[in-house]
Amino acid sequence: MKFEHNGKDNRPTSTKLCAACYPQWYPARQSIRLDPKGKSLKDEDVLQHLPVGTTATFYFRDLGAQISWVTVFLTEYAGPLLIYLMFYFRVPFIYPPKYDFTTSKHWVVHLACMCHSFHYVKRLLETLFVHRFSHGTMPLRNIFKNCTYYWGFAAWMAYYINHPLYTPPTYGEQQVKMALIIFLFCQIGNFSIHIALRNLRPPGSKTRKIPYPTKNPFTWIFLLVSCPNYTYELGSWLGFTLMTQCLPVAFFTLVGFIQMTVWAKAKHRSYLKEFRDYPPLRSPILPFVL
């Protein structure tokens, strides 16, 4: 579609352009480009500052139904929280009826429930109060994919940990205490990184800056790693695996690690592209290794 402007037009590109003519394509669904194979223009781009003459040709693409990141995060995290508790309280139809509403006799099972629940409550609160999202929305089909992943794995893990025939860790109290220390250390670390990343960005902005270590020792890992939030997340789940000694948890940790490595590598690459002076010592997710 072509638009003529008199050089003084200060309207942002997508918000007003199509919304008036085609109301079913709300702005979050629109991808507007100057070149069909190029990158989408950003919401903040202003007509006057684009490399176009007095007549501009834009290419429109429908991104499909969109859903906000916040909604997706809240749904995908609330699921595991509630599902795990259902298994913990041995709600009927999961285990043989004689175990309905009983509690496990192993104290590690209670501890595991507290840790798992704490983890997801933390995630929910961070979604509401800490994170500053670059994009407002993502494609609608992602919520089905993501929820299947989180909810499915939560049910699979919770089934075994809260099972009447659960076997506590081989090395007993020692193993569980060590695991708890690792878990808590990494939870605090992960939270510290989230706060540090939030503070890079003034409220409502979408600026991108290189993160650096702050006074908080948990952020000193920024010296060696681009995405320490993923590093700490891996650590938390390794702790939880050690605590529960449950193969499905190990599997979940592995799959999560693979996905986070993919994300960390992409983030690391985009840092390197965007910032000439990016610290060379940093690795994407594991210091010196990955």
Add this chain to the structure above:
Amino acid sequence: MASGEEDGAVEEKETNNKKKRTKSAIATAWLTFYNIAMTAGWLVLALAMARYYLQKGTHKGVYRSIARTLKFFQTFAVLEVGHCAIGIVRTSVIVTGVQVCSRIFMVWFITNSIRQVQNQESVILFLVVWTVTEITRYSFYTFKLLNHLPYFIKWARYNLFIVMYPLGVIGELMTIYAALPYVRRSGMYSLRLPNKYNVSFDYYYFLIIVMLSYIPLFPQLYFHMLRQRRRVLHGEVIVEKDE
């Protein structure tokens, strides 16, 4: 000086091009050998099965007689996933991976381990289908690599599958279904609670899930082949849906 730098750069480019050409010469040589070997292998299997049936007049015992050869050549096909992964064959790693996995699964985890199904008619069905399909496919690749592809091989490759794929799926599904009672009774490949890894696995239910997975997977592979067919035989340009 500028010209000195340029010469250096040109030389580097030439060595790089030379490296690429030697690499692809080695790749072509290896692939040609591989495809000839696999064509020969499946031909041997076809002849062995035909000979057994003509001599004994029954299909019972055919599987046992060719089991070792079948396991060898079918397992060797795992290399094809590697070929895609390193890029010497331009096919999706996932598509190849799924196909090879289903073959390995049938051979090693169904017919090899569950003796009672080895004389089922459904086994003969999928063995015949696999043999026809593989001989066609590997000879197609061989001739293509040798730059001398007879039309009838191309025709066979892109038309026989229309009948072979569904027949093969029927044979495989019927075999797995026939295996279910034996799996349940023997409890094979299964892990029960309690155990120190806090996990359980029931091969019986796993097989049921495998059978159900044919429902989404088979149409995708089938339509993928149909699209290829249209493109190769009729030169149609297929516009893929954007993601």
